[in-house]
Amino acid sequence: MTAGMTIAAIAGLTLVSIVTRGFFLIPERELPIPGWLREALRYAPLAALVAVLLPEIAMTDGHLVHTWRDARLYATATGVLVFVTTRSLLGTILAGTAVLLALRLGLGW
Amino acid sequence: MTTPTPLWRHPEFAVGAREARDVALGIGAWGLVAGVAMSKAGLGPVFAVAMSLCVFAGSAQLAALPLMVQGAPLWVIWATAFCVNLRFIIFSAGWRPYLQSLSRPMRLFVAYFTVDFTYIAFMRRFPRPVDARAHVAYVAGNATVSWIAWQATTVLGVVLADVIPERWGLGFAGSLALLGITASLLVDRATWIAAAVAACAALAAFALPLHLNIVVAIAAAMAVGILIDHLSPAPPAVERQEDAA
Numbered sequence: 001m002t003a004g005m006t007i008a009a010i011a012g013l014t015l016v017s018i019v020t021r022g023f024f025l026i027p028e029r030e031l032p033i034p035g036w037l038r039e040a041l042r043y044a045p046l047a048a049l050v051a052v053l054l055p056e057i058a059m060t061d062g063h064l065v066h067t068w069r070d071a072r073l074y075a076t077a078t079g080v081l082v083f084v085t086t087r088s089l090l091g092t093i094l095a096g097t098a099v100l101l102a103l104r105l106g107l108g109w
Numbered sequence: 110m111t112t113p114t115p116l117w118r119h120p121e122f123a124v125g126a127r128e129a130r131d132v133a134l135g136i137g138a139w140g141l142v143a144g145v146a147m148s149k150a151g152l153g154p155v156f157a158v159a160m161s162l163c164v165f166a167g168s169a170q171l172a173a174l175p176l177m178v179q180g181a182p183l184w185v186i187w188a189t190a191f192c193v194n195l196r197f198i199i200f201s202a203g204w205r206p207y208l209q210s211l212s213r214p215m216r217l218f219v220a221y222f223t224v225d226f227t228y229i230a231f232m233r234r235f236p237r238p239v240d241a242r243a244h245v246a247y248v249a250g251n252a253t254v255s256w257i258a259w260q261a262t263t264v265l266g267v268v269l270a271d272v273i274p275e276r277w278g279l280g281f282a283g284s285l286a287l288l289g290i291t292a293s294l295l296v297d298r299a300t301w302i303a304a305a306v307a308a309c310a311a312l313a314a315f316a317l318p319l320h321l322n323i324v325v326a327i328a329a330a331m332a333v334g335i336l337i338d339h340l341s342p343a344p345p346a347v348e349r350q351e352d353a354a
Contacts, residue, residue, distance in 0.1 A: 001180045006156050009177050012187045013170070014163040020194035022220035024201040030209060033202060039338055040331035041203040045229045046300060047307035047330030048196040049291045051323040052168070054311050056284040062315060072281060079285045080292065089131045089289040093138075096285040104278055 071103035117250070121243045125250030128230045133258040135286020136226065140259040142280035143167050144266020145273055150178045154267050161263040165256070166224070167283075169193045172320065192319035199327055200228050207231075210241045219245060222252040224259075229290055299337040303330040 001009070024031060057076045058065055065073065079096035082088070103109045116122060129136075140161075147157035147170070164170050169190040176186045201220060208216045223231070230251055235244060266273070273279065295301050310329035314322035 001177055003156075005180075005183070006152070006177065009173070009183055009186050010156065010160050010163055012183060013160070013166075013173055013190050016169065016187055016190045016194060017164055017166045018217060018221050020191060020197040020201075021223060022201055022217040023198040024205050025208060025216040025220050026213070028213060030205055033205070036335055036339070037202075040335045041199065042232070043300070043303045043307075043330045043334035044196070044199045044203065044327050045225070045232065046291065046294045046304055047310075047327040048199075048225070048323055049229075049287055049294070050304050050307040050330075051311035051326035053284060053287050053291060054308055055315070056281070057288070059315075064312070071278070072284075075281060075285065076288060079288050083289045083292045087293070089286060089293075090134060092289040093132075093134050093282050093285045096288070097138075097279070097282045100278060100281050 069107075069109045071100050071107075071109040074103055075100035116242075116246050119242065119246035121246040122250035124234065125227075125230070125247035125252075126254045127250075128234070129226065129251040129254035129258075132226050132230075132286045132290065133254055135283050135289075136255055136258045137262040138279050138282030138286075139167055140262030141266040141269075141273070142283065143170060144263040144268075145270045146171060146266075147174060147263075148267045148270035150174050152177070157267045158264055161260060164190075165221070165259070166190070166194060167259070168320075189319055192321060192324075195321075195324050196225075196327060203232065204228075207235065207238050207244050208241070211245070215245075219248055222256065223248060224252075224255060226286075226290065227251045227255055229294070233293070299334060302337060303334045306330050306333045 019026075055062075057072050060070075075096040078099045079092045082095045083092040086092075143161065144157065147160060148154065152160065152174070160170060172193045173186050173190045176189060200223075204216075204220060204223075208219060211219070227248060231244075231247060234247060238244070291304070295304060307326040307330040311322045311326040314325040316322075317325065
């Protein structure tokens with residue numbers, strides 16, 4: 001890809017960020033959103049997170065993991081445990097990463 | 110005419126900044142990975158940093174990257190990023206009532222800086238609109254910390270690309286941040302069921318191209334959420350059972 005093409009690609013991607021994040025904010029007058037849809041919107045971020053997260057923690061090459069020797073499973077379990085007991089995001093990240101690194105580098109999982 | 114206090118002096122700015130600080134480590138790990146990936150893909154340090162600074166969307170950048178390196182047509186690159194970002198369109202519908210009183214450029218400016226973390230934290234802080242200035246102050250505080258955490262670590266990743274071994278899997282710290290945020294959103298029976306439905310839908314539709322399974326998962330969870338909200342008010346007995354389980 002030439003430098004010019006790369007610049008064009010990056011400029012377009014920037015526009016994509018602006019347009020998608022601001023999509024329903026572009027029209028000057030508020031679009032009528034029915035009440036049921038407004039209520040349903042509260043489930044959207046949760047669903048997006050779950051869909052983004054699932055392949056990261058429990059899938060390999062498009063399939064659910066089929067081995068117990070996967071460090072991510074234990075790191076996830078640790079993260080859940082720490083979050084449930086302490087409600088601390090920082091603790092969740094640190095404890096989960098520690099378990100992941102220990103299993104990856106120690107046992108090669 | 111009185112001069113309004115600067116935005117960063119507004120108390121909500123500090124609240125937003127503090128809540129972003131709690132996930133900054135996860136954002137930072139992700140930024141590091143994105144920086145390493147962009148550098149390793151052969152984009153070159155200048156374009157890698159420029160891309161991160163302008164696009165400011167981790168998952169869209171990582172999806173567009175291999176296409177750019179392969180020299181795919183521009184429209185394919187943009188369409189891919191658009192699909193990965195479709196969730197933001199759905200989020201923006203939720204934004205509308207909060208930002209209604211702002212001018213269009215200001216609305217778009219605020220929305221552009223709102224990544225997933227910021228949007229979710231905002232909606233938790235303000236379940237319903239209170240006052241536009243408080244909203245903007247919160248987003249400004251949260252987005253400033255998130256932006257710095259993301260950009261600084263991306264640059265670091267570009268610089269350290271050859272030093273950080275991929276097998277450490279440090280990107281998983283970003284997933285752990287998402288995990289904690291997801292867990293914090295599971296507050297009642299309806300959200301648990303919606304999350305389970307989203308997981309099943311995301312799995313079932315995983316073969317779809319361009320990460321469209323995310324959109325399928327959102328649609329399924331919203332449909333189930335509506336059903337739960339309108340058809341069956343949660344009986345207390347079931348709530349207790351779940352607590353015990």
